[in-house]
Amino acid sequence: MNSYNFIFIALLAGVLAGLILAGVNYFVVEPYIDQAIGIEVDNSIAAGEPVNYEELNTYRIWQKDGTFAAGAFLGLSYGAILGIAYVISRKYIPSYDDRKKALILAAVMCLTLYVIPFIKYPANPPAVGDPETIGLRDTLYTSYQLTSGLITVGLSVLLIKMRSINNLKYLIPIIYLGLIAFIYAVFPSNPDSITAPMDLVNAFRTATFSTMVMFYLVMGGIFGLLWHRFKPHEPTRVEAR
Amino acid sequence: MSSQHGLRLIQKDQTPKLAIVVLAIVAILSIYIVGYDQGQLFSLAQGNDAYQSMWLHEFTHDIRHAAGFPCH
Incomplete structure (x- = not known):
């Protein structure tokens, strides 16, 4: 295994997918964020709070420009996770083609770390969320992501260890759905009420859901292409006397 | 393993543990x-002012919302 190539592939795939996500979001998601921030400003004015437009504009420029760097950081993170998961699970993923294997794993990762948490804690635009509850909401979201991840990893290990048992592959999805339903019921709901117009919230959720699913699939696609090209898994040949 | 002209070729194919650790650190950070x-991160250099300006938070603000993380 060529570790340098392996790290390079994982991080490059993540960064490229993150930059593509940021580029798409700039046109698809930013208009909703602008609208939501407009509502926040209106609410502040209605509440008699002072609004510093100069500071607000500075922040908005910083936030919009930062989207690309932040997209790259997001890609670094999920690219690294995809790389770790791929190098450990590669031999167990169906298909002989690394491009297909990477796409399958990225889709599973998307389901586990994004779609399942999204169903319980859907994304919200600015104007939704009480700053006082941010610690609790962070804890809930992270715990949900980790629990979803543990369920997927646990059942994958179970499937691999007990693959000789007939019909287990049909049973695993049922157990998976049962466990996901269980954590959905057990975890507390988002404590904040939605105070922004639901049309805006739903449009924001639809747009971000689409671009995030695209992000995972693009990342898997690039990762698979790079892996197929550089083949870091091929054994290192060491000469010894 | 094979032997040719006094040389032995050893095939080495282990799980890259160090690379996994490096990627895990990158992922967490x-x-x-x-x-x-x-x-918190900028407060290490900026002190309590960092909690008011939250430059890093604002820099990642839009992607944070878009990626589904709670923001504020």
Whole structure:
């Protein structure tokens, strides 16, 4: 295994997918964020709070420009996770083609770390969320992501260890759905009420859901292409006397 | 393993543990920056002012919302 190539592939795939996500979001998601921030400003004015437009504009420029760097950081993170998961699970993923294997794993990762948490804690635009509850909401979201991840990893290990048992592959999805339903019921709901117009919230959720699913699939696609090209898994040949 | 002209060729194909550790550190640090920082990281250099300005938080603000993380 060529570790340098392996790290390079994982991080490059993540960064490229993150930059593509940021580029798409700039046109698809930013208009909703602008609208939501407009509502926040209106609410502040209605509440008699002072609004510093100069500071607000500075922040908005910083936030919009930062989207690309932040997209790259997001890609670094999920690219690294995809790389770790791929190098450990590669031999167990169906298909002989690394491009297909990477796409399958990225889709599973998307389901586990994004779609399942999204169903319980859907994304919200600015104007939704009480700053006082941010610690609790962070804890809930992270715990949900980790629990979803543990369920997927646990059942994958179970499937691999007990693959000789007939019909287990049909049973695993049922157990998976049962466990996901269980954590959905057990975890507390988002404590904040939605105070922004639901049309805006739903449009924001639809747009971000689409671009995030695209992000995972693009990342898997690039990762698979790079892996197929550089083949870091091929054994290192060491000469010894 | 094979032997030819006094040389032995050894095939080495182990799980790259060090590379996994490096990627895990990158993942944790990056996800913290994008998803969770509320001024803590810059407060190491900037002190309590960092919690007011939250430059890093604002820098990742839009992607944080778009990626589904709680923001504020």
